[in-house]
Amino acid sequence: MARIVYVNxxxxxxxxxxxHAEDRGFQFADAIYEVIEVLGGKLVDATRHLVxxxxxxxxxxxxxxxxxxxxxxxxGEVIRRNRVRHGVVYLQVSxxxxxxxxxxxxxxxxxxLVILARSQPPAKMAAQAATGIAVKTMPDIRWGRxxxxxxxxxxACLAKDAAKHDGAKEAWFIDATGHITEGASSNAWIVTxxxxxxxxxxxxxxxxxxxRATALDVAAKAQMKVEERAFTxxxxxxxxxxxxxxxxxxxxxxxxxxxQMIGAGTPGPLTLRLRSQFHQTAEISAS
Amino acid sequence: MARIVYVNxxxxxxxxxxxHAEDRGFQFADAIYEVIEVLGGKLVDATRHLVxxxxxxxxxxxxxxxxxxxxxxxxGEVIRRNRVRHGVVYLQVSxxxxxxxxxxxxxxxxxxLVILARSQPPAKMAAQAATGIAVKTMPDIRWGRxxxxxxxxxxACLAKDAAKHDGAKEAWFIDATGHITEGASSNAWIVTxxxxxxxxxxxxxxxxxxxRATALDVAAKAQMKVEERAFTxxxxxxxxxxxxxxxxxxxxxxxxxxxQMIGAGTPGPLTLRLRSQFHQTAEISAS
Numbered sequence: 001m002a003r004i005v006y007v008n009x010x011x012x013x014x015x016x017x018x019x020h021a022e023d024r025g026f027q028f029a030d031a032i033y034e035v036i037e038v039l040g041g042k043l044v045d046a047t048r049h050l051v052x053x054x055x056x057x058x059x060x061x062x063x064x065x066x067x068x069x070x071x072x073x074x075x076g077e078v079i080r081r082n083r084v085r086h087g088v089v090y091l092q093v094s095x096x097x098x099x100x101x102x103x104x105x106x107x108x109x110x111x112x113l114v115i116l117a118r119s120q121p122p123a124k125m126a127a128q129a130a131t132g133i134a135v136k137t138m139p140d141i142r143w144g145r146x147x148x149x150x151x152x153x154x155x156a157c158l159a160k161d162a163a164k165h166d167g168a169k170e171a172w173f174i175d176a177t178g179h180i181t182e183g184a185s186s187n188a189w190i191v192t193x194x195x196x197x198x199x200x201x202x203x204x205x206x207x208x209x210x211x212r213a214t215a216l217d218v219a220a221k222a223q224m225k226v227e228e229r230a231f232t233x234x235x236x237x238x239x240x241x242x243x244x245x246x247x248x249x250x251x252x253x254x255x256x257x258x259x260q261m262i263g264a265g266t267p268g269p270l271t272l273r274l275r276s277q278f279h280q281t282a283e284i285s286a287s
Numbered sequence: 288m289a290r291i292v293y294v295n296x297x298x299x300x301x302x303x304x305x306x307h308a309e310d311r312g313f314q315f316a317d318a319i320y321e322v323i324e325v326l327g328g329k330l331v332d333a334t335r336h337l338v339x340x341x342x343x344x345x346x347x348x349x350x351x352x353x354x355x356x357x358x359x360x361x362x363g364e365v366i367r368r369n370r371v372r373h374g375v376v377y378l379q380v381s382x383x384x385x386x387x388x389x390x391x392x393x394x395x396x397x398x399x400l401v402i403l404a405r406s407q408p409p410a411k412m413a414a415q416a417a418t419g420i421a422v423k424t425m426p427d428i429r430w431g432r433x434x435x436x437x438x439x440x441x442x443a444c445l446a447k448d449a450a451k452h453d454g455a456k457e458a459w460f461i462d463a464t465g466h467i468t469e470g471a472s473s474n475a476w477i478v479t480x481x482x483x484x485x486x487x488x489x490x491x492x493x494x495x496x497x498x499r500a501t502a503l504d505v506a507a508k509a510q511m512k513v514e515e516r517a518f519t520x521x522x523x524x525x526x527x528x529x530x531x532x533x534x535x536x537x538x539x540x541x542x543x544x545x546x547q548m549i550g551a552g553t554p555g556p557l558t559l560r561l562r563s564q565f566h567q568t569a570e571i572s573a574s
Contacts, residue, residue: 002386007308018305019313021294021401026306027379028440029316060445090387092314099289099405100377102440102447102472114308118386143442144428152439153315153389155430158347160389185389 004081006074006115011081023112025094028102031112031151032056033092035247036075038084038117039279043287044247046072048210053091056149061104062095065113076287078117087119088248092151125249129275132255132267133169135188135244137233138162140173140181140205147204156184170244172236172257179230181205186244186252187212190236191270194225198235201228211245211278218274218281233257241268243275251275291368293361293402298368310399312381315389318399318438319343320379322534323362325371325404326566330574331534333359335497340378343436348391349382352400363574365404374406375535379438412536416562419542419554420456422475422531424520425449427460427468427492434491443471457531459523459544466517468492473531473539474499477523478557481512485522488515498532498565505561505568520544528555530562538562 005017012018025031034053037044050068057064066074075089096109142155159171163184171184180188181200187209189199197219202208219226236242242254242262251274253267262268292304299305312318321340324331337355344351353361362376383396429442446458450471458471467475468487474496476486484506489495506513523529529541529549538561540554549555 005308017308019308019310021292021304021306021379021403023306023313024444026310026313026318026381027320027438028444029438030441030444031313033314060441061448092308094313102444103451104444104448116308139431141431143430143439144426145442150441151314151316152430152441154317154347154437154439155432157311157315157317157389157391161348161391164390 002082002116002118004078006078006113008113011077017114017116019112019114020097022100023094023097025092025112025151027100029150029152030060031092031094032060032062032149033090033151034149036089036091037247037250038079038087038089038287039284041079041085041287042284043075043089044279044282044284045210045214046285047283048213052149052208052210053093057093059148060150062093062111063107065093065111072287074115078115079287082117084117084119086122087117089115089117091115120248129252129267132253134167134256134259135170135172135183135254136163136166136168137172137174137180137258140175142173145204146181146206147202147208149207159184166259174233175205178232180233180236182207183244183246186246186249189243189245190231190239191241191268192235193238193240195240195270197224197226197270198231199228200230209245211247211250214278214282215245215251215274218277221281222273222277224270237262239263241271243268243271250278289369289403289405291365293365293400295400298364304401304403306399306401307384309387310381310384312379312399312438314387316437316439317347318379318381319347319349319436320377320438321436323376323378324534324537325366325374325376325574326571328366328372328574329571330362330376331566331569331571332497332501333572334570335500339436339495339497340380344380346435347437349380349398350394352380352398359574361402365402366574369404371404371406373409374404376402376404378402407535416539416554419540421454421543421546422457422459422470422541423450423453423455424459424461424467424545427462429460432491433468433493434489434495436494446471453546461520462492465519467520467523469494470531470533473533473536476530476532477518477526478528478555480525480527482527482557484511484513484557485518486515487517496532498534498537501565501569502532502538502561505564508568509560509564511557524549526550528558530555530558537565
């Protein structure tokens with residue numbers, strides 16, 4: 001449980017972590033977020049997360065609430081006050097509060113900044129990775145700018161709910177041309193019969209995942225063959241291995257798609273190698 | 288200025304109208320809203336708005352926070368406490384608060400309900416209607432379920448901002464086939480050279496506007512010819528008249544599209560007739 005939440009300059013007890021009912025994050029989904037893994041009290045890939053945060057904010061013209069160093073300081077403080085050793089930091093910046101109006105407010109309106117941290121038992125994640133997860137595919141009906149990490153997440157919630165009803169942990173979205181875009185909260189990967197890692201190229205339809213980028217670094221170091229390109233559901237069903245990447249999961253094996261077994265129906269060797277080597281390549285920094 | 292805001296059972300002073308930082312409306316755009324016109328202290332088309340609210344909630348499986356009669360009572364109370372004679376009521380229901388998780392929470396989580404009311408000087412709206420507004424077209428990159436009145440509104444905000452930079456008051460979205468879907472916060476209409484009113488048929492790409500429905504009733508009463516079908520930007524540019532409908536604007540003349548004059552560049556006669564007869568046909572009920 002998060003006990004202390006940072007809200008606009010104050011470290012508040014959880015029950016008092018409040019924002020205004022006319023916050024643009026609440027009324028318009030006018031907000032950006034990041035999730036950063038905490039490992040042994042340290043931040044994983046903090047630089048890449050903060051660079052992406054800045055890019056997302058800039059794409060929709062929200063001002064940065066503070067500089068990178070100050071932000072890292074607050075993040076560290078939230079981690080310490082919640083005594084998180086292993087878990088995640090959640091950070092959200094909205095365009096701020098004010099009288100409801102679609103038009104963007106003038107620059108004087110201060111963004112809203114919320115930061116919280118939660119423990120996540122590594123044993124639980126390890127157990128899940130040992131078994132692997134099932135995914136369910138469905139049409140990608142999200143807006144056209146999934147490359148910006150906004151809170152436009154209702155379709156992701158509905159997709160995860162539909163997946164859950166089918167016993168799956170994640171949804172994989174399929175675009176109008178029949179290609180997988182990404183997961184509802186992860187990037188999608190397969191390993192072809194030839195042993196090639198395939199994940200979609202970066203475009204407006206998918207988020208440039210930080211864990212995706214670091215997984216590419218791990219694969220390069222391990223001299224694995226990688227192709228960044230779109231792949232179809234049929235190709236995924238015929239894949240030797242499949243997995244997803246996200247800050248919460250790092251590298252998580254996928255063992256079934258739409259109820260059909262992938263490979264032997266157990267986590268694949270390349271997937272597990274990427275997972276086990278992940279934190280050796282990721283940036284690990286004091287918080 | 289709204290002075291009193293209803294939040295989850297309490298009438299709070301504006302500054303204390305707060306919701307939790309882990310509300311799903313704030314973190315996931317997991318919320319529904321309605322805007323209802325207030326005319327002389329009375330509600331315009333309340334039944335249609337509440338029916339639509341129930342439909343939106345049901346489409347994404349959020350429980351109704353209270354029955355229709357109770358909701359009308361609270362809305363009336365918010366109007367009175369804010370002394371609104373002419374203006375709007377804004378009502379938002381989110382799926383509630385709790386530990387951040389994409390998956391939908393179990394049914395025990397109570398939805399968040401926020402209701403506020405604001406005065407809007409009729410003279411200001413009348414002046415705008417006398418001149419008419421300009422609109423700017425742009426690609427429709429919203430998610431695939433614009434028929435549900437969710438707070439997935441960031442693309443609408445960005446579109447309105449882009450329109451504003453071009454001196455336009457509203458954005459009209461164009462789908463992949465070159466047809467206008469609707470405005471960022473209104474339904475789009477044109478009057479053809481043959482004097483036929485055209486507005487897009489209801490589908491997943493547009494909101495079933497309450498003001499649109501009542502405007503159709505007004506048109507039927509006045510024996511105007513109407514076609515509910517998609518129309519292109521070219522058809523709109525060649526139209527004799529154009530207008531938008533929304534609870535905030537009722538019927539608002541459009542006199543320019545992408546900088547090109549529509550008709551004589553002044554509000555059209557059919558548009559003004561619809562506007563002037565609107566409240567005679569709409570349901571007006573005590574609040």
